[in-house]
Amino acid sequence: MRQPEFQRLDERTIDVRSSRRALLGAAGAVGALATIPVVGRMLQLGAASASPSKAQDVKILQLVLQLEYTQVAFYEQALRQAGLTGDLRHFARTALEHERQHLAAIRKALGAKAGAKPRFDFGQKTRSAPAFTQAAIQLEDIAVAGYNGQATNLTKGTLAAAAEIVSVEARHAAWVRAIAGQVAAPDPVDEPMTAKQAAQGLHEIGLRT
């Protein structure tokens, strides 16, 4: 399978000025969420509205990495525990395969800067087909909104590579909705999420660490 051309970002040093600005910005946004280490790191990104740079790409891809880890773990666990059958099982298997490839591409791009696999607690969301369906819709919507929210923060090269992933997440979101008998594309334009909102959404789904 061909991967998008994410540029390797780990050889670059993070621009001190922009990361400091991000940290200072984050200080104002620290709430209960920031006590969770991974979410705390992501909050820094929410404040990093500096113009696109390789250093900022790294931070954004680290958030994306958490997202892809969450998706892989969610589908793996659901396929083991949720008793998925028929269309829903086919969807979960296909989505898992895609998310694994996304994860591999993001890890490769981040190289040594890729964080370790986080822990998860999906609770009941991976234990029944109806709960799985609702959580999958939520998770795929977070993926779309999270990627879209970073479009203007990414360098053009990384944006082009990320764009090859986000539309697949959108296809997943519509697919699982269609299986559930819902309107598959409810809005004319997908609303973006900030990094903070995306991190909060992932936490609600079950991302820990």
Add this chain to the structure above:
Amino acid sequence: MDSFEHSADFLTTVDRDGALAETRSHAERTLSRRRLFGMTLAGAGAITIARTAGAHAAAGLPASDVDILNYALVLEYLQASFYTEAERSGALTGKTAEAARIVGATERAHVKAFLKLLGSQAVKRPTFDFQGTTEQQRPFLKTAVAFEDLAVAAYKGQAPKLQANPVLAAAVGIHSVEARHAAWMRQLFGITPAVDAFDRPASRRSINRVVASTQFIVSRPKLTGRKKPEFTG
């Protein structure tokens, strides 16, 4: 990025299920009849955007963004007209009719948004002839799948070229909606909504070539059946 310069490769990728290719061959079969009626087939000519003179872009947008927005507008016109015509034909039933109604409303909203954004610099709506694909459910779905996959690849190809951040933010929000539509239409047609882990972009040239090959864009309204006015002057 522009790795689809060979139209055959492009068609087999974007048009995985042969809808556009089939439509094209249908168009070729009917070509002689169409020539008989003296119709001018504009094909690629119609989608080639009339470049606006001068550097005064709409709402202070960079000229290159205006150009890309007009290109997107033509694709939105195409989709909006397609769904509207299908809805009016009354040929769609059940879930497909419902989806066409919702997706059609969305495509019309996209057209409206681009018209507002572009103001006087917006290109005019071309005349379309969907070659009967809006009059039966299966050909409708097959063509819808092709259009939506095409739109996803088109937006993906242009997004990194947009300069103004508000325009980019809007474009990515539409890009993912087109992907949702593509998945929905695929599901209704009975094929996998998400085939690969990565969706590839397509260049403008490739998109134009595919659109031209369908012959859905005609240069002027159908004249068939229209009589000359009885009185002139």
